[in-house]
Amino acid sequence: MGSADEFIKLRCVSKEYATASALRGIDMVVEKGQWVSVVGPSGSGKSTLLNIMSGLDNPTSGQVVIDSTDITAMKEDEMARFRREKIGFVFQQSHLIPYLNAVENVMLAQYFHSIADEREAADSLERVGMGHRIDHKPSQLSGGEQQRICIARALINSPQILLADEPTGNLDRENTRKILELLNRLYSERQFTIILVTHDPFVAQWGRRTITMEDGKIIRDEYR
Amino acid sequence: MKVLSRFEIRRFLFFFARSVSQRKGRVVIASLSVMLAVAMVTALAGINSGIREKLGAELKAYGANIIVSPRNGDSIEAAALDKIRGIQHVEDASGQVLGKVFIGGYAIELIGLNIDRLKYSGWRFIGDRPAKRNEVLAGIDLRDALRLAPGKTLSLESNGGKADFIVSGFVEKGGPEDSSIIMSIEDAWELTGTNNVFSAILVRGEPGKLDGIARDIVRDVPAVAAKTLRQVASAEESLLSKMQLLMTLVTLIALFASTVSVASTVSANVFERKKEIGLMKALGGSRSQITLFYTTEAVIIGLSGGLSGFIAGYLSAQAISRGAFGSFIHLPQWMILLSLAMGLSIALTASHFPVRGAMRYDAAAILRGE
Ligand SMILES: Nc1ncnc2c1ncn2[C@@H]1O[C@H](COP(=O)(O)OP(=O)(O)OP(=O)(O)O)[C@@H](O)[C@H]1O
Ligand SMILES: [Mg+2]
Numbered sequence: 001m002g003s004a005d006e007f008i009k010l011r012c013v014s015k016e017y018a019t020a021s022a023l024r025g026i027d028m029v030v031e032k033g034q035w036v037s038v039v040g041p042s043g044s045g046k047s048t049l050l051n052i053m054s055g056l057d058n059p060t061s062g063q064v065v066i067d068s069t070d071i072t073a074m075k076e077d078e079m080a081r082f083r084r085e086k087i088g089f090v091f092q093q094s095h096l097i098p099y100l101n102a103v104e105n106v107m108l109a110q111y112f113h114s115i116a117d118e119r120e121a122a123d124s125l126e127r128v129g130m131g132h133r134i135d136h137k138p139s140q141l142s143g144g145e146q147q148r149i150c151i152a153r154a155l156i157n158s159p160q161i162l163l164a165d166e167p168t169g170n171l172d173r174e175n176t177r178k179i180l181e182l183l184n185r186l187y188s189e190r191q192f193t194i195i196l197v198t199h200d201p202f203v204a205q206w207g208r209r210t211i212t213m214e215d216g217k218i219i220r221d222e223y224r
Numbered sequence: 225m226k227v228l229s230r231f232e233i234r235r236f237l238f239f240f241a242r243s244v245s246q247r248k249g250r251v252v253i254a255s256l257s258v259m260l261a262v263a264m265v266t267a268l269a270g271i272n273s274g275i276r277e278k279l280g281a282e283l284k285a286y287g288a289n290i291i292v293s294p295r296n297g298d299s300i301e302a303a304a305l306d307k308i309r310g311i312q313h314v315e316d317a318s319g320q321v322l323g324k325v326f327i328g329g330y331a332i333e334l335i336g337l338n339i340d341r342l343k344y345s346g347w348r349f350i351g352d353r354p355a356k357r358n359e360v361l362a363g364i365d366l367r368d369a370l371r372l373a374p375g376k377t378l379s380l381e382s383n384g385g386k387a388d389f390i391v392s393g394f395v396e397k398g399g400p401e402d403s404s405i406i407m408s409i410e411d412a413w414e415l416t417g418t419n420n421v422f423s424a425i426l427v428r429g430e431p432g433k434l435d436g437i438a439r440d441i442v443r444d445v446p447a448v449a450a451k452t453l454r455q456v457a458s459a460e461e462s463l464l465s466k467m468q469l470l471m472t473l474v475t476l477i478a479l480f481a482s483t484v485s486v487a488s489t490v491s492a493n494v495f496e497r498k499k500e501i502g503l504m505k506a507l508g509g510s511r512s513q514i515t516l517f518y519t520t521e522a523v524i525i526g527l528s529g530g531l532s533g534f535i536a537g538y539l540s541a542q543a544i545s546r547g548a549f550g551s552f553i554h555l556p557q558w559m560i561l562l563s564l565a566m567g568l569s570i571a572l573t574a575s576h577f578p579v580r581g582a583m584r585y586d587a588a589a590i591l592r593g594e
Pocket of ligand 1: 017018019020021022040041042043044045046047048049589
């Protein structure tokens, strides 16, 4: 186990694309159990930062250490294992598999992790308030309901880190508030680490810490 | 790849079934194109083996391995038969009379042979074999054409005159015999007005000594030629080799076309599922966990295409061979395994590259909705 105050540590992380520099020398440390909001204008590198932390994307240079493990040095399959054990994702688009119903979508994450357990998956939907929708297909659900299922799916394997990229980006204020209350309740129950990217100051204020990015750099890092 | 427990296999099959039921159409198309290629190969192999079996069939059907024919003129003195029987390593020999008879003005092939000695290998009998003089066998095609039934009297006419015969039964062999009249040598001599001559003598010699026997026959019996089964077969085979080359070419083209078509189906599949693959990666699916879905699909396409291709190929080879060569096909049993293996390798080869490519998609970009 790594030290709790350096649970996630980025050292001089840069990401260059052929046409743009998405990240320019990011240094940051996140404590275990922190809720961090990442804000900044479009194109400032927020999504890139998240994808690099999850290993879905590789930095051009620099180092990402999570729970004392240097994930930038990992091979593909180690990376996949790391991801399924430690990380849960929520995206702006719900990215549910259209031909699976709610509970089956959650079970797919269990399947990759260990063993798909329908009861446990149904319980997790109950906890996000979707117990009455377990056999609905994504197309039969509202945007807010889909995001609840994504949250249940992201947390089904008890990850230590939840990475959320504009999870309420497609929702109205009322649904946004409901999703954040849900996240907050689960967060206080389980104490995982949240890194949440958003444009919306209302969403950002739910975290205790707000990192502001601009042009691939961190320009502000504030605690509330 | 980690070993799947029985429970995980059940779950895998569950997700797999859901995913495949989404693209039944594509899976069916892909296995159809595998089926076409396998059917083509199976049919060609079947026809090929059918033709091969016919090589030297004339001899084999009588249990003989050397054929003695007149070198000039069209008959061999009957005395030659005893001489040949006396040659070392000859186990058996019998004469044959070939001729023509007329039934109501139509010319029909006549085969006179030693009914007792006839080796009935490869012959199918319906009814009885002739037991006494003036009983004959009719080929199956002749039976159908003349609507014959056992016991029916046939009036046959030839150089020797005209006589009535009783049909004792029918033969089916998949050769010219099927449209011939078959009778004892004595009856044949009488009907054709000849005596004590043969059109050919069929010899069964000790295997391995055939070349020596053939040389001895030519030395001891005047004015005959002797050919061993291998010589007969290889003469026929040289005619075949050109046809086989063509068949091989067609087969290769069919295999190639089918692989390309399966590959494009799988590529389209994988491309449509880009988002799904990216999501599976984000959920922590390993390469083997994710590709297992697509590989299993390929295995199913390959096996179903292979099996149905085998059946279709076998049936069409049977039909073609009946029609064109008048013979049955006996495909070796391993041919079904070969068909399955062929189907599998087409499908796996075709899906290898698209699936490998799919794993290279940039999951981050896909999930961002680009
Ligand atoms: N695959 C890529 N190829 C080239 N450039 C890219 C790629 N992905 C991102 N970029 C560029 O990198 C920069 C940062 O992109 P990123 O998606 O991280 O921004 P963001 O802060 O998430 O923006 P938004 O708020 O609009 O989601 C942008 O200039 C973008 O154009
Ligand atoms: Mg973004």
